[in-house]
Amino acid sequence: MKLLSCVLALVLASTAHAGRFVNITIDDASPSVIYAQTPYVRCTPTSSCDPSWVAQLYNGTSSITSGAVIVPFQGTAVYVYLGVEGTSYFSIDGSIRSSATGQDYMQNGLAFGEWGLANTNHVLAILPSNFTGEIIQLDYIVYTHELPGKNVGAIVGWVVGGLAFMAVLSWLGLLLVRRRRLRRISMRGIRLRDDWTERPSLQLDSGSLPQKPKIAL
Template sequence: MHLACSLWAVAVLCLPVRGRLTNFTLDDTSPVISYNPAPVMQCSPSTCPEPLPPLVPPYNGTSTLVESGVISIPFVGTAVYVYLSVEGACSFNLDGRIIGDAVNHDPISLAFYNDSLSDTAHILTISVVEPKGSIVLDYVVFSHNVRTSRGAIIGGVIGGVATAAILSIAGLLLRRRQKRKQLSTRGIPLGDHWPDKPSIQLMAMRKGEQK
């Protein structure tokens, strides 16, 4: 039993640590996002009216209006999705390379995405194409592999081995208890049929007394 538990523990520890793809959302008001120059206006439920149906309200009720300059968004992940609206045109630059644009994109919705990135650090910049261009940024979503901690795996292994040991000891004690129940007070072995045949029980006890 102990050998099996040890082999199981070693096998688990030798498995590769795998990640789980998780989506993270950056609202336009996130401190991670930088605006240069400062935005013209940042809308909130108290400052900007919500759009009428069927238009969807901004994420968290906020959005940011930019009429010039660059929006910088650092992230770590394998994919990125940008939700905004554009009057005029804007360009998307990922890690120093222009990879897309959007023209007169309205209302706020998915304007750009890239889902074939390496799971490393990236910088996405969004630039207003002047003149008379503007961007209303709502939010950005990026996907990142969240890896399981090796410590969590080791803890799970230790817990599993401890549980197996407890169950093994409990089983051994139960078997000993059942074995003791099958012995009479005079040391005469009793079979499973003993309680059903009192005459056999009496004869066995008398033979024991004669000895």
């Protein structure tokens, strides 16, 4: 039972480390963000934006625009944090996934989230509707990327091989203990024979043995 428990624990531990996920943040000022139009305003700690407002922004920056924003990424999920005045649409790989509507672009927050994607290259597009002069204030984007892990089959094989090696060592240990025990028993017999100084000796008296009758010819 203990051996089986060890097997299960090691296998579970190995599969748990087969792959891991990391969140990567893209700031609005990152070169990875492509703006179809130059932002009207870029809020920074040294800009004319309200300092108390800038202090609430990720990395202290944001970009205000009415044009499309394109962000390539590689991962399984993506989340967009922005403020919108009007309606803005979100698409992934050319497919509209959702929209966000607001009355004040200064109200930043989570406006869009998509998960369950393949861990491959994707293109996120933020598309303000230009019919009524929509404005967005982009703060930052977070995407989840899966790092490649070790081969699970190889890990399980290593675990099973290690357990087999441990089993062989245990068997050899038991065999060694058994041999030592038998040797101790044998040594006790030798000591008893050497120390028994008054042991009786068996002597045959030929005179007391019956004689074979002689046959007269």
